Amino acid sequence: MKTVGMTHEQFKTQVCSVCRHENALEAEFCLKCRRPLSLKTLIKMEEKKKEPLRLITSDVTEQMVQKKVEEILAKHNSNAQAQAKKEKEVTS
Numbered sequence: 001m002k003t004v005g006m007t008h009e010q011f012k013t014q015v016c017s018v019c020r021h022e023n024a025l026e027a028e029f030c031l032k033c034r035r036p037l038s039l040k041t042l043i044k045m046e047e048k049k050k051e052p053l054r055l056i057t058s059d060v061t062e063q064m065v066q067k068k069v070e071e072i073l074a075k076h077n078s079n080a081q082a083q084a085k086k087e088k089e090v091t092s
C-alpha cells in the first residue's frame, strides 16, 4: 500500500528561530528556551495579555464614569431644587 501525498514518515520538526532547538511540529513553545515557536502563538499570547486591560477600559471605567456622572447630577439637582425652593419662599 502506498501513502499518497506523504513522503516517508520523517521526523517533522520546527526549528526554534532563537536557539535552533528542534521541536515537535505541534509544539507551541520551544522546549529549550520556552519562546513561542510560531507567529500564531505569539499573537495569541499578545491578545491574552491585552484582554484584562480591555475589560478594564470598556466595562469597568464606563460604570465608574456613569456612577460619577449620576453622583454629580444628583448633587446638581438637589442644589437646583434647594435654590428653587428658596426662590419660591422669597416670592410667595
Ligand SMILES: [Zn+2]
Pocket (backbone or CB within 6 Å): 016, 017, 018, 019, 020, 021, 030, 031, 032, 033, 034, 035
Ligand atoms: Zn528555542
